[in-house]
Amino acid sequence: MRDHARVRCWPSKLTHRPSWFDTYRTSWGDEALLRAYHAYVTTTVTITGTGTPIVDPNRAGPGVLVHFESQANGSDGKSEPHHTRLQFDAGRNTVARLAGAGVATQDLDAVFLTHFHSDHLVGLQDLVLTRWILDRDDAVPHLDIVAPNGATNRFCHRMLEIWDDDLAVRSHHNHRDPSPRITIEGFDCPAVPTEVWSNDHVRVLAGPVRHEPVENAVGYRIETPDGVVAISGDTNVCDEMYELSDGATVLVHEAMRTKLIAERPAHLQYIIDYHSDTEELGSLAARLGVPHLLLTHLIPPPQSPEEKALFASEVRAGGFGGNLIVCDDLDSVSF
Ligand SMILES: [Zn+2]
Numbered sequence: 619m620r621d622h623a624r625v626r627c628w629p630s631k632l633t634h635r636p637s638w639f640d641t642y643r644t645s646w647g648d649e650a651l652l653r654a655y656h657a658y659v660t661t662t663v664t665i666t667g668t669g670t671p672i673v674d675p676n677r678a679g680p681g682v683l684v685h686f687e688s689q690a691n692g693s694d695g696k697s698e699p700h701h702t703r704l705q706f707d708a709g710r711n712t713v714a715r716l717a718g719a720g721v722a723t724q725d726l727d728a729v730f731l732t733h734f735h736s737d738h739l740v741g742l743q744d745l746v747l748t749r750w751i752l753d754r755d756d757a758v759p760h761l762d763i764v765a766p767n768g769a770t771n772r773f774c775h776r777m778l779e780i781w782d783d784d785l786a787v788r789s790h791h792n793h794r795d796p797s798p799r800i801t802i803e804g805f806d807c808p809a810v811p812t813e814v815w816s817n818d819h820v821r822v823l824a825g826p827v828r829h830e831p832v833e834n835a836v837g838y839r840i841e842t843p844d845g846v847v848a849i850s851g852d853t854n855v856c857d858e859m860y861e862l863s864d865g866a867t868v869l870v871h872e873a874m875r876t877k878l879i880a881e882r883p884a885h886l887q888y889i890i891d892y893h894s895d896t897e898e899l900g901s902l903a904a905r906l907g908v909p910h911l912l913l914t915h916l917i918p919p920p921q922s923p924e925e926k927a928l929f930a931s932e933v934r935a936g937g938f939g940g941n942l943i944v945c946d947d948l949d950s951v952s953f
Protein backbone atom coordinates (compact mmCIF):
# COMPACT_ATOMS: atom_id res chain seq x y z
CA MET A 619 0.00 0.00 0.00
CA ARG A 620 1.31 3.43 -0.92
CA ASP A 621 1.76 6.21 1.57
CA HIS A 622 -1.00 8.42 0.19
CA ALA A 623 -0.33 11.17 2.69
CA ARG A 624 2.96 11.89 0.99
CA VAL A 625 1.30 13.14 -2.20
CA ARG A 626 -0.59 15.86 -0.35
CA CYS A 627 0.59 19.33 -1.17
CA TRP A 628 2.54 20.82 1.66
CA PRO A 629 0.64 23.97 2.69
CA SER A 630 3.70 26.18 2.40
CA LYS A 631 3.35 25.85 -1.36
CA LEU A 632 -0.10 27.38 -1.24
CA THR A 633 -0.63 31.03 -1.95
CA HIS A 634 -3.72 31.25 0.24
CA ARG A 635 -2.97 29.43 3.44
CA PRO A 636 -4.50 30.25 6.82
CA SER A 637 -2.76 33.13 8.57
CA TRP A 638 -2.13 30.96 11.65
CA PHE A 639 0.04 28.74 9.48
CA ASP A 640 3.05 31.03 9.55
CA THR A 641 2.41 31.99 13.19
CA TYR A 642 2.60 28.39 14.38
CA ARG A 643 4.97 27.03 11.81
CA THR A 644 8.02 27.20 14.04
CA SER A 645 6.39 26.11 17.30
CA TRP A 646 4.32 23.19 16.00
CA GLY A 647 5.75 20.04 14.56
CA ASP A 648 5.19 19.36 10.87
CA GLU A 649 2.67 16.64 11.59
CA ALA A 650 0.49 18.73 13.91
CA LEU A 651 0.59 21.61 11.46
CA LEU A 652 -0.49 19.39 8.60
CA ARG A 653 -3.31 17.89 10.66
CA ALA A 654 -4.56 21.34 11.63
CA TYR A 655 -4.37 22.52 8.05
CA HIS A 656 -6.33 19.59 6.72
CA ALA A 657 -9.16 20.34 9.12
CA TYR A 658 -9.62 23.51 7.06
CA VAL A 659 -9.90 21.95 3.63
CA THR A 660 -12.07 19.30 1.98
CA THR A 661 -12.18 17.74 -1.46
CA THR A 662 -15.42 16.09 -2.56
CA VAL A 663 -15.87 13.92 -5.63
CA THR A 664 -19.48 13.57 -6.83
CA ILE A 665 -20.54 11.43 -9.76
CA THR A 666 -23.03 13.55 -11.73
CA GLY A 667 -23.78 10.75 -14.17
CA THR A 668 -23.04 7.03 -14.22
CA GLY A 669 -24.66 6.34 -17.59
CA THR A 670 -23.60 5.60 -21.14
CA PRO A 671 -25.36 6.07 -24.49
CA ILE A 672 -27.84 3.43 -23.24
CA VAL A 673 -30.84 5.34 -21.89
CA ASP A 674 -31.61 4.68 -18.25
CA PRO A 675 -34.15 6.82 -16.37
CA ASN A 676 -31.98 6.75 -13.24
CA ARG A 677 -28.59 7.38 -14.80
CA ALA A 678 -27.53 10.69 -16.33
CA GLY A 679 -24.78 10.77 -18.94
CA PRO A 680 -21.15 10.65 -17.85
CA GLY A 681 -19.83 13.34 -15.54
CA VAL A 682 -17.84 13.95 -12.37
CA LEU A 683 -17.77 17.03 -10.16
CA VAL A 684 -14.66 17.74 -8.08
CA HIS A 685 -15.22 20.38 -5.41
CA PHE A 686 -12.36 21.74 -3.31
CA GLU A 687 -13.34 23.98 -0.41
CA SER A 688 -11.33 25.81 2.20
CA GLN A 689 -12.99 27.28 5.28
CA ALA A 690 -12.86 30.98 5.95
CA ASN A 691 -9.77 32.09 7.77
CA GLY A 692 -11.35 33.12 11.06
CA SER A 693 -8.25 34.63 12.58
CA ASP A 694 -8.25 37.78 10.45
CA GLY A 695 -12.03 38.05 10.18
CA LYS A 696 -11.75 39.02 6.52
CA SER A 697 -11.34 36.08 4.25
CA GLU A 698 -14.25 34.24 2.65
CA PRO A 699 -14.49 30.49 2.22
CA HIS A 700 -12.87 29.41 -1.01
CA HIS A 701 -14.50 27.06 -3.54
CA THR A 702 -13.10 25.51 -6.69
CA ARG A 703 -15.72 23.51 -8.61
CA LEU A 704 -14.61 21.54 -11.64
CA GLN A 705 -16.86 19.46 -13.90
CA PHE A 706 -15.44 16.59 -15.95
CA ASP A 707 -17.53 15.72 -19.03
CA ALA A 708 -21.15 16.75 -19.47
CA GLY A 709 -23.42 13.95 -20.58
CA ARG A 710 -27.20 14.12 -20.78
CA ASN A 711 -28.90 15.67 -17.76
CA THR A 712 -25.68 17.02 -16.25
CA VAL A 713 -27.29 20.36 -15.35
CA ALA A 714 -30.08 18.64 -13.42
CA ARG A 715 -27.65 16.41 -11.55
CA LEU A 716 -25.46 19.40 -10.66
CA ALA A 717 -28.57 21.05 -9.21
CA GLY A 718 -29.15 17.84 -7.26
CA ALA A 719 -25.65 18.25 -5.84
CA GLY A 720 -26.45 21.84 -4.85
CA VAL A 721 -24.32 23.36 -7.61
CA ALA A 722 -25.59 25.91 -10.13
CA THR A 723 -23.97 26.17 -13.54
CA GLN A 724 -22.80 29.66 -12.56
CA ASP A 725 -20.78 28.12 -9.70
CA LEU A 726 -18.47 26.16 -11.97
CA ASP A 727 -14.92 27.35 -12.57
CA ALA A 728 -14.11 25.04 -15.47
CA VAL A 729 -15.33 22.08 -17.50
CA PHE A 730 -12.90 19.45 -18.73
CA LEU A 731 -13.68 17.08 -21.59
CA THR A 732 -12.21 13.60 -22.04
CA HIS A 733 -13.14 12.88 -25.70
CA PHE A 734 -15.71 13.62 -28.36
CA HIS A 735 -18.13 10.70 -28.03
CA SER A 736 -21.60 12.21 -27.85
CA ASP A 737 -22.55 10.60 -24.54
CA HIS A 738 -19.87 12.78 -22.89
CA LEU A 739 -20.78 16.04 -24.65
CA VAL A 740 -24.52 16.28 -25.24
CA GLY A 741 -25.05 18.12 -21.95
CA LEU A 742 -22.40 20.76 -22.64
CA GLN A 743 -24.57 23.10 -24.70
CA ASP A 744 -27.26 22.87 -22.01
CA LEU A 745 -24.69 23.72 -19.35
CA VAL A 746 -23.27 26.72 -21.24
CA LEU A 747 -26.65 28.10 -22.34
CA THR A 748 -28.20 27.66 -18.89
CA ARG A 749 -25.28 29.47 -17.29
CA TRP A 750 -25.71 32.33 -19.76
CA ILE A 751 -29.51 32.58 -19.48
CA LEU A 752 -29.49 32.62 -15.69
CA ASP A 753 -26.63 35.14 -15.56
CA ARG A 754 -28.98 38.01 -16.33
CA ASP A 755 -26.42 40.78 -15.73
CA ASP A 756 -23.48 39.26 -17.61
CA ALA A 757 -21.79 39.16 -14.23
CA VAL A 758 -20.58 35.57 -14.11
CA PRO A 759 -16.92 35.12 -15.03
CA HIS A 760 -15.89 33.31 -18.18
CA LEU A 761 -16.18 29.55 -17.91
CA ASP A 762 -13.02 27.71 -18.93
CA ILE A 763 -13.74 24.75 -21.20
CA VAL A 764 -10.62 22.61 -21.41
CA ALA A 765 -10.53 20.07 -24.22
CA PRO A 766 -7.99 18.04 -26.17
CA ASN A 767 -7.27 19.48 -29.60
CA GLY A 768 -8.86 17.78 -32.58
CA ALA A 769 -12.50 16.74 -32.75
CA THR A 770 -13.36 17.55 -29.10
CA ASN A 771 -12.01 21.07 -29.37
CA ARG A 772 -13.70 21.57 -32.76
CA PHE A 773 -17.02 20.56 -31.23
CA CYS A 774 -16.64 23.24 -28.55
CA HIS A 775 -15.96 25.95 -31.11
CA ARG A 776 -19.01 24.97 -33.18
CA MET A 777 -21.52 24.03 -30.52
CA LEU A 778 -23.17 27.46 -30.18
CA GLU A 779 -23.53 28.11 -33.93
CA ILE A 780 -26.89 26.33 -34.13
CA TRP A 781 -28.21 28.48 -31.27
CA ASP A 782 -27.47 31.80 -33.00
CA ASP A 783 -31.16 32.71 -33.48
CA ASP A 784 -31.99 31.99 -29.85
CA LEU A 785 -28.94 33.93 -28.63
CA ALA A 786 -29.81 36.90 -30.86
CA VAL A 787 -33.45 37.11 -29.75
CA ARG A 788 -32.74 36.70 -26.06
CA SER A 789 -29.88 39.19 -26.03
CA HIS A 790 -31.84 41.78 -28.04
CA HIS A 791 -34.78 41.36 -25.69
CA ASN A 792 -32.59 41.70 -22.57
CA HIS A 793 -30.07 44.22 -23.98
CA ARG A 794 -27.10 42.07 -23.16
CA ASP A 795 -24.03 40.33 -24.49
CA PRO A 796 -25.15 37.70 -27.01
CA SER A 797 -22.11 35.49 -26.49
CA PRO A 798 -22.05 33.09 -23.58
CA ARG A 799 -18.90 33.87 -21.64
CA ILE A 800 -16.69 30.88 -22.28
CA THR A 801 -12.98 30.46 -22.93
CA ILE A 802 -12.07 27.33 -24.86
CA GLU A 803 -8.62 26.10 -23.87
CA GLY A 804 -7.28 23.47 -26.25
CA PHE A 805 -4.26 21.29 -25.59
CA ASP A 806 -2.39 18.68 -27.60
CA CYS A 807 -2.96 15.24 -26.12
CA PRO A 808 0.26 14.74 -24.14
CA ALA A 809 2.37 11.56 -24.06
CA VAL A 810 2.67 11.78 -20.27
CA PRO A 811 0.53 13.54 -17.61
CA THR A 812 0.84 17.26 -18.20
CA GLU A 813 -0.71 20.28 -16.47
CA VAL A 814 -3.58 21.83 -18.43
CA TRP A 815 -5.24 24.10 -15.83
CA SER A 816 -4.56 25.49 -12.36
CA ASN A 817 -5.54 28.10 -9.82
CA ASP A 818 -4.04 28.94 -6.42
CA HIS A 819 -5.40 25.74 -4.86
CA VAL A 820 -5.89 23.08 -7.49
CA ARG A 821 -4.06 21.87 -10.54
CA VAL A 822 -5.32 19.55 -13.25
CA LEU A 823 -3.20 17.33 -15.44
CA ALA A 824 -4.30 15.45 -18.56
CA GLY A 825 -2.83 12.16 -19.71
CA PRO A 826 -3.48 9.83 -22.64
CA VAL A 827 -5.83 6.86 -22.31
CA ARG A 828 -6.61 3.98 -24.71
CA HIS A 829 -9.97 4.42 -26.41
CA GLU A 830 -9.03 3.68 -30.01
CA PRO A 831 -10.30 4.23 -32.63
CA VAL A 832 -11.11 7.50 -30.84
CA GLU A 833 -8.03 9.69 -31.08
CA ASN A 834 -6.81 12.12 -28.43
CA ALA A 835 -8.89 10.65 -25.60
CA VAL A 836 -7.60 11.71 -22.20
CA GLY A 837 -8.09 11.10 -18.51
CA TYR A 838 -7.49 13.71 -15.80
CA ARG A 839 -5.53 13.93 -12.58
CA ILE A 840 -6.72 16.58 -10.11
CA GLU A 841 -4.31 17.60 -7.36
CA THR A 842 -5.73 19.48 -4.38
CA PRO A 843 -4.18 20.18 -0.97
CA ASP A 844 -6.10 17.09 0.26
CA GLY A 845 -4.66 14.67 -2.26
CA VAL A 846 -5.23 13.37 -5.77
CA VAL A 847 -8.32 12.39 -7.76
CA ALA A 848 -7.94 10.49 -11.05
CA ILE A 849 -10.72 10.24 -13.65
CA SER A 850 -10.44 7.76 -16.50
CA GLY A 851 -12.98 8.93 -19.06
CA ASP A 852 -13.46 6.05 -21.51
CA THR A 853 -10.55 3.64 -21.85
CA ASN A 854 -9.21 0.14 -21.73
CA VAL A 855 -7.43 -0.79 -18.55
CA CYS A 856 -4.00 0.57 -19.44
CA ASP A 857 -0.55 1.51 -18.15
CA GLU A 858 -1.22 5.13 -19.07
CA MET A 859 -4.09 5.22 -16.57
CA TYR A 860 -1.80 3.65 -13.96
CA GLU A 861 0.64 6.51 -14.44
CA LEU A 862 -2.11 9.13 -14.26
CA SER A 863 -3.50 7.59 -11.05
CA ASP A 864 -0.22 7.02 -9.24
CA GLY A 865 -0.63 7.99 -5.58
CA ALA A 866 -4.32 8.90 -6.00
CA THR A 867 -6.73 8.89 -3.07
CA VAL A 868 -9.79 8.48 -5.30
CA LEU A 869 -9.91 6.75 -8.68
CA VAL A 870 -13.07 7.25 -10.76
CA HIS A 871 -12.96 4.63 -13.49
CA GLU A 872 -15.31 3.36 -16.17
CA ALA A 873 -16.27 -0.33 -15.90
CA MET A 874 -17.71 -3.00 -18.15
CA ARG A 875 -18.75 -6.59 -17.39
CA THR A 876 -16.94 -8.09 -20.38
CA LYS A 877 -18.30 -11.57 -19.69
CA LEU A 878 -21.82 -10.32 -20.38
CA ILE A 879 -20.86 -8.41 -23.51
CA ALA A 880 -19.03 -11.50 -24.82
CA GLU A 881 -22.36 -13.38 -24.76
CA ARG A 882 -23.83 -10.94 -27.29
CA PRO A 883 -23.91 -11.66 -31.03
CA ALA A 884 -20.47 -11.11 -32.57
CA HIS A 885 -21.43 -7.86 -34.30
CA LEU A 886 -22.39 -6.33 -30.91
CA GLN A 887 -19.14 -7.17 -29.18
CA TYR A 888 -17.02 -4.36 -30.67
CA ILE A 889 -17.20 -2.27 -27.48
CA ILE A 890 -14.96 -4.81 -25.76
CA ASP A 891 -12.11 -3.20 -27.73
CA TYR A 892 -12.21 0.09 -25.89
CA HIS A 893 -13.78 -0.25 -22.46
CA SER A 894 -12.48 -1.56 -19.12
CA ASP A 895 -13.02 -5.12 -17.96
CA THR A 896 -14.07 -5.21 -14.30
CA GLU A 897 -11.57 -7.88 -13.23
CA GLU A 898 -8.64 -6.22 -15.02
CA LEU A 899 -9.67 -2.96 -13.37
CA GLY A 900 -9.61 -4.66 -9.96
CA SER A 901 -6.07 -5.78 -10.68
CA LEU A 902 -4.99 -2.26 -11.72
CA ALA A 903 -6.55 -0.70 -8.60
CA ALA A 904 -4.86 -3.31 -6.39
CA ARG A 905 -1.46 -2.53 -7.92
CA LEU A 906 -2.10 1.18 -7.38
CA GLY A 907 -3.20 0.61 -3.78
CA VAL A 908 -5.77 3.36 -4.25
CA PRO A 909 -7.99 3.73 -1.13
CA HIS A 910 -11.24 4.59 -2.95
CA LEU A 911 -12.37 3.16 -6.31
CA LEU A 912 -15.59 4.57 -7.81
CA LEU A 913 -17.04 2.67 -10.75
CA THR A 914 -19.00 4.66 -13.31
CA HIS A 915 -20.01 4.55 -17.02
CA LEU A 916 -21.42 1.14 -16.10
CA ILE A 917 -21.84 -1.30 -18.98
CA PRO A 918 -24.41 -2.74 -18.96
CA PRO A 919 -26.22 -0.41 -16.54
CA PRO A 920 -27.12 -2.47 -13.45
CA GLN A 921 -30.85 -2.59 -12.71
CA SER A 922 -30.80 -4.08 -9.21
CA PRO A 923 -28.62 -4.36 -6.10
CA GLU A 924 -27.76 -7.89 -7.21
CA GLU A 925 -26.47 -6.68 -10.58
CA LYS A 926 -24.39 -3.98 -8.84
CA ALA A 927 -22.96 -6.66 -6.56
CA LEU A 928 -21.76 -8.59 -9.60
CA PHE A 929 -19.71 -5.57 -10.76
CA ALA A 930 -18.18 -5.45 -7.29
CA SER A 931 -17.42 -9.17 -7.05
CA GLU A 932 -15.64 -9.12 -10.41
CA VAL A 933 -13.48 -6.16 -9.31
CA ARG A 934 -12.71 -8.00 -6.05
CA ALA A 935 -11.71 -11.06 -8.08
CA GLY A 936 -9.04 -8.85 -9.65
CA GLY A 937 -7.53 -8.39 -6.19
CA PHE A 938 -8.77 -4.94 -5.09
CA GLY A 939 -9.39 -4.71 -1.33
CA GLY A 940 -10.02 -0.99 -0.79
CA ASN A 941 -13.26 0.96 -0.56
CA LEU A 942 -15.31 0.13 -3.67
CA ILE A 943 -18.46 1.95 -4.79
CA VAL A 944 -20.50 0.79 -7.78
CA CYS A 945 -21.92 4.25 -8.22
CA ASP A 946 -25.40 5.58 -8.63
CA ASP A 947 -25.79 9.20 -9.74
CA LEU A 948 -24.76 11.68 -7.01
CA ASP A 949 -22.76 9.16 -5.00
CA SER A 950 -19.79 11.00 -3.52
CA VAL A 951 -16.62 10.68 -1.48
CA SER A 952 -14.98 13.41 0.63
CA PHE A 953 -11.44 13.43 1.95
ZN1 LIG B 1 -18.75 6.90 -23.07
Ligand SMILES: [Zn+2]
Nearest residue numbers: 733735829852
Ligand atom coordinates in the same frame (compact mmCIF):
# COMPACT_ATOMS: atom_id res chain seq x y z
ZN1 LIG C 1 -16.21 6.91 -25.52
